[in-house]
Amino acid sequence: MVDYDDISRCDCTVIHEDVVNRVKSNMPPDERLYDLAELFKVFGDTTRVKILWALDESEMCVCDLAVLLNMTQSAVSHQLRVLKQARLVKFRKDGKNVYYSFDDDHVKSIFEQGLLHISEG
Amino acid sequence: MVDYDDISRCDCTVIHEDVVNRVKSNMPPDERLYDLAELFKVFGDTTRVKILWALDESEMCVCDLAVLLNMTQSAVSHQLRVLKQARLVKFRKDGKNVYYSFDDDHVKSIFEQGLLHISEG
DNA sequence: TAATCACATGAACAGTTATTCATATGTTCA
C-alpha cells in the first residue's frame, strides 16, 4: 500500500500503484543506499581517482603523490584524509614520511566496471 | 624522468623518483581518469542511486518515481536528465507518460561491489 | 637545541550541485 503520509511532497497522482509498491518493498533501506552514494562520491573526483589508481600500483608517500599529480602537498593530504575516512587507503609511518597504500579489494573491480561503461561510448 | 615543468605547483622535493616515474608511466591518460570520476559522480547522489536501483527493478514513469522517492516531479526529472546524459537510463514515450528504464549492464555490478565495501565496516 | 623537512589541519574562497519555483511543451480527452 502506498503510504500517503510519504507522498506529501510529490505533486503527481499515483499512476502505477502496483509497480511503486513492488519496487518499494524490494528497495534496500534508505540508509544503505545513502552509504552507497557516499562511497561513490569519494570516487567522483579526479584527484582521488588518480591517487587510488597510483596507490594500487605502488605504496607512495604524500610528497611522491604531490609530485606525481602536480598538486600541493596540502591538497593531496586533504584528499588522503577523505580516502582514509572511507577506509580505502591505509598508511604506515616511517620517520618523517607517511606511506599510503591501497586498502580494498573491491575498488579496482569497481573501477574496471566503470571503465567498461565509459569505453562503450 | 620527472618532468620538472609539471611539478611547479608541488612544494615538495622528489623523494622516490623511481616510484613516481614508474607509476606515472603506468597511469591511464588524464582524460580517461577524468571520465571515470565523472561517471562515479553520477552515482554519488542518493536520489540518483535510488532511481537507478528502482529502474533496475522495473521500468517506471516519472510520476511513479516521484511518488516512490517522495520527491517533486521536477526534482526527479532533473536527475533523470543527468542519468540520461551519462547513458545510464533510456526512455520510451507512451502518450503523456515517459517510461524510463535501466540501460547499462555494468552499473549493477558496480553497485554490488560498492555494497561489498560498505558491508565490511 | 635550533633548523629543516614531511605531513596534517583549520579557515576562507570559489566553483559546483540538488532542489524549488515558475513556466513551457506536448498529449489526451471532453
Next chain:
DNA sequence: TGAACATATGAATAACTGTTCATGTGATTA
C-alpha cells in the same frame, strides 16, 4: 478548441566541495 495532465526546463538559491593559504605537529639532523 480548451482544460487537464505528464513531463521538461530555466533561473534562483542554499548547501556542499576542492583547493589554497597559513600555521601547527612531530621527527630528523646539523
